[in-house]
Amino acid sequence: MIYEMTIQVRVSDIxxxxxxxxxxxxxxxxxxxxxxxxxxxxxxxCWLQVAEGIPTEGNGPIRLGVVDIYAEKKRLMEFLKIxxxxxxxxxxxPLKWATFSDPWGNRLGLFEYKDEENKKEKLELLVRx
Numbered sequence: 001m002i003y004e005m006t007i008q009v010r011v012s013d014i015x016x017x018x019x020x021x022x023x024x025x026x027x028x029x030x031x032x033x034x035x036x037x038x039x040x041x042x043x044x045x046c047w048l049q050v051a052e053g054i055p056t057e058g059n060g061p062i063r064l065g066v067v068d069i070y071a072e073k074k075r076l077m078e079f080l081k082i083x084x085x086x087x088x089x090x091x092x093x094p095l096k097w098a099t100f101s102d103p104w105g106n107r108l109g110l111f112e113y114k115d116e117e118n119k120k121e122k123l124e125l126l127v128r129x
Contacts, residue, residue, distance in 0.1 A: 037050070073110070
């Protein structure tokens with residue numbers, strides 16, 4: 001079940017990039033978990049991430065929120081024949097994430113909240129809609 005989405009763009013200078021997106025979105029980031037990264041909730045459960053790095057024209061990744069990232073990884077590898085991909089996590093980030101490519105080279109991914117209570121709250125919001 002997909003219940004949330006993030007979209008990421010890269011900028012070569014996070015200070016200038018964050019300033020640009022603050023102006024564009026008319027607000028400060030909702031979340032800055034570590035240096036070189038800022039995130040805005042655009043609409044409920046839809047986030048724009050701005051990360052410092054080498055910009056890639058037309059590339060994501062677009063990550064979809066899932067309840068169990070390991071089960072989804074297994075399902076995708078089995079049914080879509082996606083090659084092995086690594087699930088990432090950092091102590092200061094409240095979720096696990098993974099990135100892979102579709103057959104055309106578009107970068108996609110999954111993410112799962114680490115905290116079960118947070119995950120439960122997100123799913124309850126979905127049910128109420």
